[in-house]
Amino acid sequence: MSAATPGPIAPHGGTLVNRLDDGLTEGGRPRVTLSARQQADLDLIAVGAFSPLEGFMDQATYESVITGMRLPSGLAWSVPVTLAVQPDELDAIGDATEVDMVDESGRFLGVIEVTDRYETDQRREAGLVYGTEEEAHPGVASLYAHGTTCIAGPVRVAARLPLDPGAVPFLLDPAASRAEFDSRGWRTVVGFQTRNPIHRAHEYITKVALETVDGLFLHPLVGETKSDDIPADVRMRCYEVLIEGYYPKERVVLGVLPAAMRYAGPREAVLHAILRQNYGCTHFIVGRDHAGVGNYYGTYDAHRVFDDITREELAIQPVFFEHSFWCNLTGGMATTKTSPSSPEQRVFLSGTKVREMLDRGEIPPVEFTRPEVAKILIEAYSTA
Structure with a gap:
């Protein structure tokens, strides 16, 4: 489901991922309901915007990202992309190896092949990724609104994220x-x-x-x-x-x-650069307080975060203003x-x-x- 694609710069990881499967149907599997942010992440995985990810992160990848801003392969990656499940759906999932993903209306989105289950410490994640544990931060508030048990694995996607008609x-x-x-x-x-x-x-x-x-x-x-x-x-x-x-x-x-904002400041600046490399950009503008909110980040923290990222880890060139x-x-x-x-x-x-x-x-x-x-x-x- 992945294929090389032309362009002036290679996708992050070398290959543009494609996890779309128009022939996929809902079929008697347990269900997990995705939030708006999770649906956006699923859509970006499906079309390769999150290359090289083929699904939601397992525990080893999650830990590597939140502590070191790298995938286990060594490629730069700054924000976890996880599928946290609400407690009331965990019992229904049980030991299933495949789970249907649906939106809040019950619309079938796709299937995840479950290869890992793990618990997260939300406050630890908030401190590492957002630099704060305060719920006043909108990204932290969104994190806390999700469950603490994640399921992980490759996905197949049948339905795209609905967008504002104007977009x-x-x-x-x-x-x-x-x-x-x-x-x-x-x-x-x-x-x-x-x-x-x-x-x-x-x-x-x-x-x-x-x-x-x-x-x-x-x-x-x-x-x-x-x-x-x-x-x-x-x-x-x-x-x-x-x-x-x-x-x-x-x-x-x-x-x-079609991404959800996380307001993660410097870490989100890196994620936004990765996304634009996958869309084919060779350069990416990083301005004042990129992806910031309130007073949580310094004016140019989003510039300095790139200091320790090499061109082998991230090929796109940031342009600072x-x-x-x-x-x-x-x-x-x-x-x-x-x-x-x-x-x-x-x-x-x-x-x-x-x-x-x-x-x-x-x-x-x-x-x-x-x-x-x-x-x-x-x-x-x-x-x-």
Whole structure:
């Protein structure tokens, strides 16, 4: 169920995994119900976005990842991908070697071949992966909401993750994105991740990166996020109008990543880089507080986490950017590397600030976002 695939860079581990099985049917096996995050993980395993994983991690792999940020093979991997089972389903599973996976409505998703069962210490995992045991952290809260007994093994997947209708037209699985890059003749591709509406700081760093490569893969995450994050369909419309008016369209591909946010800061930055390598990117943008939340991580922890990862462990090249801002002195976007301005001459941008302005009914100024994007956001908030 795995096959090599063309592209400017090999998938993580060398082969793009494919665990889709359209002919698979539900058939009298015990059931386990997957949460939204587990469904997203299953979908990413199925299409090879989580290559070289062919299923949910066993105990040896889990321990290797949470303690050393490596798979047992030595490849970089920073966040555990496990299938924790709720206590009320454990008795039904018993000693079964195959288990049906379903969603909360009972829809059949696929089958896991059970090769391992093990217990986890959630607080230990939280401290190692998220750097905190506090339930106020959304990733930790999600971890605690799952069970402590995991089943592991390779999967076969019959049903894909349902997406927001606004995101569906932009779904490119790794094989498809790689084929698209090949068709355009791109040998170097930089990927960009965000869960927020795109603003001027995003536009600036993606264009700076685009100066050095053949193409840009704008790849926003559209899986489960925090309740106060802006919906995927709104964010996709923002990307569309920005590409239409402000980017060279022939040098940009817009796709979506059907992953759930974990808000794991530096560890999630590494995971996001692995994902983009599997989608065919040779470079990956890592900005300020990548995948962070609250004050749990340092501003540039997501840069430093790559210091101890070699190109043999992870082939994609991270591209680091400092905090960018609108500079009133120079009249454009800049960072401290390019602007001599004083702090009071700088307008700092963030998705959080944009959301706060929209909550107050304020139109974000041009220093924050393009007028076309601001219009979409205001309309979305006024009808919410």
